[in-house]
Amino acid sequence: MSAPLLRVREIDAFIEQFHILEDVTFDVPDGGITVLLGRNGAGKTTTLRSVLGMTSVTSGDIEYNGQSIVGKKTHTIAQMGIGYVPEHRAIFSELTVQENLRIAARHKDDLPRNIEMIFTLFPDLKRLYQLQGGNLSGGQQQMLAIARALVPDNRLLLIDEPSEGLAPVIIEQVIAAIKALAETKTVLLVEQNFRVASQLADNYVIMDHGQSVAHGVMASLSQDDEIVQRYLGVGMH
């Protein structure tokens, strides 16, 4: 196996005085989808934010593509080729769909080069191109948020709970899109919906109480009722 694209080593993170992450350690292999699982409040979002330098990491190391990125500024980390699709999407509601995409371009030709690929993944966006982000439905906003991360040539995408609050039909579309884009990019996905996660992921990392407690190949997790029950508290099916 080749070197992992993202290596997280024993990181600790605080929000104000609260110790949120403790010794979190995991790898994201180059290519494919790795899913971060865990109950609400386990620290999954904080982990993604720590990778991007939005939550400050007090000890431990994070390597991206062989380079330590701990302590770097958020925009510098993003420019190294990491795209972020946050929880609750965080699209710019006052901006049009086009502007939402245009703002993500790091070079002049980013948007023209990738727009066809984006429209193929999310045909709806073409129709909505001049609409304000705030007027989009939840599913359309989610698609826009993912599309936004696809405008520059990112290598790693951090996607936080894309299926949250969406209708089943829409979830299917989002799953299909993530599957398709994972052909060319590496994805670190946070997903509460175990069914969705098991459909998509190649590898898993489980977090509990701010710690990384288990990891492995997704196919084997689906067989391991005990771990699933203990950390995720959900039935397998």
Next chain:
Amino acid sequence: MTRSDAVLITAIVGAILSFSFISSGGNVGSFGITILSGLFQGMLLFLVAAGLSLIFGLMDVLNFAQGAYFMVGAYLAYDIQHTGGLIDVGIADPGLRFIVGVIAATLAGAVLGVLLELLLRPVYKRHLFLLVLTFGVSIVMLEGIKAFYSVTPYTWTEFFGIREAQFTFLGQNFTQYRLFVLAVGFALMVGISLLLNRTRIGIIIRAGVQDREMVSALGINVQTVFTFVFTLGCAVAAFGGAIAAPFLGATITMGTTYLVAAIAVIVLGGLGSYEGTAIGAMIVGLALAAMQQFSITINQPVLASITPMMLLIAVLLIRPRGLFGQER
């Protein structure tokens, strides 16, 4: 802007104008004064409020030094225009000297804006300190002006071209300079609007008003955008002071007066809304002019000076989110 917003604005402006018309005893001439003087003051207010609003929207900082930039602009323009100040540019033509003065004031505003932003950087994460620091800087600027110049108000004495020529409106004579300020202010209003709506940096600023963190997660260095906005805001305020000087002269109280009125503007317009700031400025300008008229009629000059505060208090009590502000 929705239809109910438009109705509301029309109602407010209508009320102000009717008030001015009735309180002047149906005198069309003083009605004209209210309108022209109101738009004139509204435009100057806009120039102070624009930066205030952009900076607040993007960084959640109410820049209390904004009024001081207006004042500094006026002093520089005054000084360059008139002989015997600190700066002598040695240009004989007064019109040309005025242009040089305005440009110099704007540049000085820009440079001081960059400095202020650099000064604020270490405390960006501590909101209370940001606020009191801009407050402190405004004091330093005010006292600096007092040290450089004097506390006696300077009255503009050199008249030239448009500052002299007159035109007639509703039976009253006005100097053409008012029109010049209106035209220049309007051009800037449109220019900034184009910048915000058409350019990438404008898109970034509007996005940053909503979610600064997400903007940096896209790989954009928000810090440089902050610097840009600060520079722009302070330069525009200093420019406003410079073009106001031929009318208002240069006084040490002008900064605070315009700051309070400009705060009323941005609260009325809804903090962070550019459109709201532009419309709010015109409304506050008209209200100020109407009250000035009224205070002369009833011989209570203090009424005119407390109008900005009364407006601010009224807006805060009645509708703190302003006309266009989102529910917060």
Next chain:
Amino acid sequence: MDNVQDVFQETPQDVFRPPPMWRVFLREHWLHLLIVAVLIVLPHAIGWITGDSPFGRVRGSRVIMAGESTYWQAIFIEMFSLAVLVMSYNLMFGFTGVISFGHALFFGIGGYAVGIVVQYWDVDPNLAFIAGVLLVIFITSILGLLIGLLSLRLRGIYFAIFTLAIAEMAWLYAGSWRLTRGEDGLTINRLPEWIDPERSRLMVYYIGLALFVTAFLVIRRLVRSPAGAVFQAIRENEDRAKAIGYNTLRYKLLSIVVASVLAGLAGILMGILNKSARPELLGVTYTVDALLITIIGGVGTLAGPVVGTAGLHLLELWVRDSSIILSLNLGLFEFTLNFSQDWILIIGVVFVVVVLVFPYGLVGTWYRLRARVGDWWERRRATT
């Protein structure tokens, strides 16, 4: 803060056999007691050293307030007034996190209300003065309550600009109102003899000292009570304090009302000392003073406002008396900075530097240093 330390330092043996009360009290308060003692004897000490009576000089049948001792008494009376104003501001801003840009409103009301009652109410001056003081307490507490109630609707910056607008309005209005004698200000010359600084300044000095000590004790008591803990919770994060179940409005009101009344009392003292109430009392300068001295002294510390006021006031005195002139000639323009005239400019620069370099102020920085040295000492002792 000290309480927390005490809890940790108290080992079981200490609890078992506590040292006598008076010794605990002395150990904790020796500095406070010393300062008060020095302030009590100060007028007499100056009088004794310089040979000028602390009661003033006798001129024929009258006593006039001349000489070193009475000169310094006036300076200290002003300092007491300012210190109370700053302490009251710190209670609101430093301990509760409520930022007001219009605190001078209450200061000015103090001076003006007493002045108006004394000057216009034609009764025994003693009665008029007492009535004036009660009126000030009444007005400032009601106004503090009203403005405080608005802080429910207007948070943070909105509250700050609201108070700024109110105070500026009062300032402009006082400068043009007949009753307050407009810009000239209201002369207060009908004070009863015992509180007239031109006739019995030493008495005013001791009254000022009493006000200062009382204000300090009241604020200290308040911030070390359970209410003080809530104040600080509100300062750290009001929403969280509310979520925990505190009625934050009630505590904010308490803090604002106490601060308003204290500022009003400080204003009375200033009005008495100047024997006039002028619009400046309501002006932004006193608010700025309160804000700047709070921060320079140390936000949210008990000693900060006192140290800040004393330090800055004495420095101001010295600078104004001296004739330091800084001259700059930069070719294009030249200018001179006259330190004695540009005092506020210097204060402003000091303030900006303090905010950036010592955000905890003089006292706060000193506490941190002491704590760090203490830690280092503990560690050293632990290793040896």
